[in-house]
Amino acid sequence: MSIIVQDSGLLTILQTLDPEPSAKGNEYNGACDRLAHQLANQLVGNDKAAPTVEMTHQHSIIKFTEPTVIAFSGAGFKAKSGGREIFLNRIYLFDRGDELEFIPQKKGNRIYLAVAGGLKTEGSNVMKSGDEIIMCRDYTAHHDELFNMMKRRSEVNWGVDTYALVEVYLSDVYHIVRRPDVPDEIYEKLESGEYTVRNEKNRVALYVDGPEIALQDTGIEHAGVKGGVHIADSQPVLALNDFNKVTTAPQVGTIPSYHLHKLSQKSTGSKIQFKAIDAADAHANLYAHHLWMKSLFKAIDYKLSKELVKEKM
Amino acid sequence: MIFANGDCHITYQQEKPISDSERARIADGFLKGTHEYLKELQTTEHTLTFLYSPVKVMEAHNTIEPCDLVIEEVRAFLGRMEVAA
Known part of the structure; x- marks a missing residue:
């Protein structure tokens, strides 16, 4: 059995956390929003790196063919199933025949849907309307407990609160790590105003x-790294996961990994402000972010185990 | 020059182009070698860019400044490959 992508929206893709080679020629270049990917998996008791369904901008409608425990994460989404309101960062049980439809919101661009026991695909990982995504059913004892709990109430009354994620997603300020070969005036220019996402x-x-940004082209061939900020036609181009491996567009810096979650949630018309920092500052911020993520995942584990213990009593 | 290209990459860059055969030799040397923190190598005509996990280095060395340690590893690798950095 599987989940069915009723309407594939703009881009629905089964995606891994980190880039992975694929014998079938699929492109597993990693989840754009690594936080949302891991958060959704953590909520349903999966390995944090298990594949999730990444849906971009105009989101899919998902149909369930058997009892399925799911959670979805992203930056500010809602969904509905029949007359039922479905919230992000919560655990839900859906039954055979249920449909999950995402409601477009002003903020946010990507949703990550995790299914307890994992997902895989036999063909392309880019989903079209009517495609099926196979449920792996790699259930652990933890999943069994989760299913038993959800059978009694189909949803839990807690989740990761939006306020907990505000610091990650809300700000429009993006750090850019300086390069030694780029003059200070370029960073001053980048910081001087607000940028708007064109597309x-x-x-x-x-x-x-x-x-x-008036930057002289030195003819250097750069590696395309995730978060790289390149200049084309005097405007910044921000590299995402599937960016070219090689580019001759001059690179002025790189957005650190802890700001890539919110970068991948930007949609047309969103605002961006750059703040140039050094690599040492980026590493200090990265470590703080790493500790925050660890504590968030621990808090989910704690809350979930408390619920499961309560259920057994 | 060698520099931190964001928080997860170290890049070696030179103005003179690196020939295709030289790039292939360096990439092969990287694949065959063992590395403490360097995970991947991306080559272009002018750059060698190394991916690493900064948190892993930070926790292994109890520091929040992992750059110098990784740059040292990059220099050692380039030395073995006889690339004048």
Whole structure:
């Protein structure tokens, strides 16, 4: 049995946490929003790296064919199933025939849907309307407990509160790590005004408009790294997961990994402000972010185990 | 020059192009070698970019400044490959 992608929306893709080679020619270049990917998995008791369904901008409608425990995460989404309101970062049980439809919101661009026991696909990992995603059913004892609990109430009354994630997703300020070969004036220019997202080439790059950057092309061929900020037609282009491996567009810096969650949630019309920092500051921020993520996952485990113990009493 | 390209990459960059055969030799040397923190190598005509996990280095060395340690490893690798960095 499987879950059915009733309507694939703009881009629905089964995605791994980290880039993975695929014998079938699928592109597993990693989840754009690594936090949401891991959060959804953690809520349903999966390994944090298990594949999730990544849905971009115009989201899919999912149909369930058997009792399925799910959670979805992202930046500010809601969904509905029949007359039932479904919230992000909570655990739900859906039954055979249930449909889950995501409601477009002003903020946020990507949703990550995790299914307890994991997901896989036999064909392409890019889903089209009517495609099925196979449920792996790699159930652990923890999953069994979770199913038993959910059978009695089909949803829990707690989840990861939006306020807990505000610090990660709300701010429009993006750090950019300086390069030694880029003059200070470029960073001053980048910081001088606000940029607006013009459009996104799916999972490849975000194109923004704002103060023009006059950077001389030195003819250097750069590696395309995730978060890389390149200049094309005097405007910044921000590299996402599927960006070119090689580019001649001059690179002015790189957005650190802890700001890539919110970068991947930007949609057309969103605002971006750059703040240039050094690598040492980026590493200090990264470690603080790492500790915060660890505590968040521990809190989910604690809350879940408390619920399961309560259920047994 | 060698520098931190964001928080997860170290890049070696030179103005003179690196030939295709040289890039292949370096990439092969990287694949065959063992590395403490370097996970991947991306080569271009002018750059060698190494991916690493900064948190792993931070926790192994009880520091929040992992850059110098990784740059040292990059320098050692380039030395073995006879790339003048």
